[in-house]
Amino acid sequence: MELRRAGRSGLSLSRLALGTMTWGRDTDTHEAADQARAFIDAGGNYFDSASHYGDGDAERVIGGLIGTLFKREDVVISTKAGSSYIDGSLVTDNTRTSLMSSLDKSLTRLGTSYVDIWMIQSWDDAAQLEDALSALDWAYTSGRARYVGISNFNGWQSARAISLQEANSSKAPIAVMQNEFSLLNRRVEEDSLQCSRNLESGFIAWSPLGRGVLTGKYRNGIPADSRAATPHFAPFIEPYLNDRSRRIVEAVSVAAQGLGYSPLEVALAWVRDFPGVTSSVVGARTAAQLQGILASEEIELPEVVRNALNEVSATL
Numbered sequence: 001m002e003l004r005r006a007g008r009s010g011l012s013l014s015r016l017a018l019g020t021m022t023w024g025r026d027t028d029t030h031e032a033a034d035q036a037r038a039f040i041d042a043g044g045n046y047f048d049s050a051s052h053y054g055d056g057d058a059e060r061v062i063g064g065l066i067g068t069l070f071k072r073e074d075v076v077i078s079t080k081a082g083s084s085y086i087d088g089s090l091v092t093d094n095t096r097t098s099l100m101s102s103l104d105k106s107l108t109r110l111g112t113s114y115v116d117i118w119m120i121q122s123w124d125d126a127a128q129l130e131d132a133l134s135a136l137d138w139a140y141t142s143g144r145a146r147y148v149g150i151s152n153f154n155g156w157q158s159a160r161a162i163s164l165q166e167a168n169s170s171k172a173p174i175a176v177m178q179n180e181f182s183l184l185n186r187r188v189e190e191d192s193l194q195c196s197r198n199l200e201s202g203f204i205a206w207s208p209l210g211r212g213v214l215t216g217k218y219r220n221g222i223p224a225d226s227r228a229a230t231p232h233f234a235p236f237i238e239p240y241l242n243d244r245s246r247r248i249v250e251a252v253s254v255a256a257q258g259l260g261y262s263p264l265e266v267a268l269a270w271v272r273d274f275p276g277v278t279s280s281v282v283g284a285r286t287a288a289q290l291q292g293i294l295a296s297e298e299i300e301l302p303e304v305v306r307n308a309l310n311e312v313s314a315t316l
Contacts (some may be wrong), residue, residue, distance in 0.1 A: 001043030001297055006202025009175040011116070011147050013076060015272055016297070017046040018290075019283035024057025026230070026284060028140045034287035036069055042294045048204070048281045050080040050121060051102045052090075056109050063111035078117035079106045080151055080178075082124065082132075094124035099135035117176060118145035122152040127155075131163060131298070140172030147178035149201070155191025162199045168199065176202040176278070182314040183248050183267055184210035184240050190315075193276050202278040204272050209282070213240040213251045214267035217252050251312040255305050264297040270309055273301070298303055 003012040011064035018039045023032045036047070049058045059079060066072050082094045089302075093099075103118060118139050120132055139145035150161050162174045177196050179188045182205070209215055216239060217226055249263070256266045264270040272280050284290040 001045075003045070004202075006147075006176050006278050007200045008197070009147055009173070009202065011076070011175055011202065013046045013202065013204075014044040015277075015279055016044055016268075016294070017048045017078075017279045017281040018044060019206070019281040020047060020049045020062060021047075021053050021283055022058075023061045024283060027062055029064065033065060033069060035284060035290045036065055037309060038290050038294065040070055040075075040288050042297065043293075045074070046078070046279055048078050048206075049156040050083065051106050052084045055085065055105065056105070059106055059109035066111060072258065074113055077110065077112070078118040078119065078149075078176075079103075079110070079115050080119040080121035081106065081135075082121040088151055091109065092122050092124045094120055094127035096131045096133040096135045096138075099132060100138060103135075103139055107144060114144055114146060116146045117149055118147075119149040119176070119178060120153075121149045123154070123157050129161060129165065129272050130164065133161060136165075136174075137170075138174045145147060145172075147175035147250040148172045149174055149178065149204075150178075151206075153177065154190075155195045158192055158201075159197045159199065162195070162201060166199075176204055178204040178206055178281075180207050181205035181274075181277070181280075182208050182253065182271055183209040183214060183309060184245050186253050186313060186315045197276045203276050204281060205274075205277050206281045208268055208271035208280040210240050210245070210248075211237045213245055214249060214252055214263060216249055216263040219246075219249060219253070230286040237280040248309075248313045251309060259299075259302075259305065261299055262292065262295075264292060264310075265299050266301065266305070268293065268296040268310075269299050269301050270306060272296070302309035 001016045004015050081099045136148040140148055165171045165174050180191045181188050215242045252266050254264045282293050
C-alpha cells in the first residue's frame with residue numbers, strides 16, 4: 001500500500017487507515033485481530049481511534065494487539081480527545097485539564113507510552129482555543145504524542161489553530177487535520193481541504209464511503225444486519241438516506257458496473273486519490289468486509305468517470 005507524507009511533517013501514513021469505531025462493541029477482539037492482520041498484510045500502517053469509541057474499549061483492543069500482532073514501532077496509532085458520552089449524549093470538553101486527563105487514560109488503555117498522532121476531536125465554543133492548544137503542546141513536548149492534529153474543525157477554525165501554533169516555534173505544529181469527506185459530503189472542499197493544502201497539513205478523510213451508504217447496501221431498504229438497523233448507528237446514517245444520496249449512489253453503481261468494480265471500490269478510490277487527501281479512514285464489521293475494501297487498492301478511476309462523479313455529486 002502506498003505511504004504518503006502528511007503535509008510538511010515527517011509522518012508517513014498508508015493511504016488507507018483502519019478505523020476502530022466499532023472495536024470492542026460491534027467488533028469483538030478476535031474479529032478486530034483478523035482485520036488488523038489483513039490490513040497489515042496489505043501494507044497498511046495507520047490505525048485510527050478515539051477515547052470514546054466503545055467507551056474506551058477500542059483503545060483497549062488495539063493495546064492488546066501491540067506486541068502480539070505487530071511491533072509498536074511498526075504502526076501509526078492515532079487517537080482523539082475532547083468528546084465523551086454522558087447520559088447517552090455526546091459532549092465536547094476541550095479544556096486543558098479535560099484533554100490532558102483523556103490522553104493519559106488513552107495511553108493506559110493502549111498500554112503504550114506514546115501515540116503517534118493525538119487530535120482534538122471537535123471544536124468547542126465553550127473553551128478557549130489557546131487553552132485547548134496548550135494541551136497539544138504539553139503532549140508534544142512530554143513525548144506522549146509524536147505529532148498532533150485537529151479533527152472536525154471547519155476552515156477558519158483550522159486556519160486559526162494552525163496559525164496560532166506556527167506563530168511560536170516552541171509550540172506543537174498541527175501535522176494533520178481530519179474531516180468527513182465523501183461523494184455524499186463534499187463540504188470540506190471549499191474550506192478545510194483548501195486550508196490543509198495551503199497551510200501544508202496532512203488531510204485525513206473519515207467516512208469516505210458516506211457512512212456505508214455508498215456501498216449500495218441501502219439501495220433497496222435497510223438490511224437487518226446493517227449498521228443502519230442498530231439503535232446506536234441509525235441516527236448517524238439516516239441523514240444520507242435521502243433522494244440526493246440515492247441519485248449519487250445510483251451514479252456510482254452505474255460507473256462500477258461499467259468498470260467491472262464494486263460501488264465501494266469506486267467511491268473509495270474517488271476520495272483516496274482526491275488532490276490533497278493523505279489518508280482515508282475505513283472501517284468494517286468483519287475481516288471479509290475489510291478484504292473487499294482493501295481490494296480498492298488495485299483500481300484507479302478513469303478521468304472521465306471521476307469527472308462524471310464530480311458533476312453528479314457537486315454541492316449545491
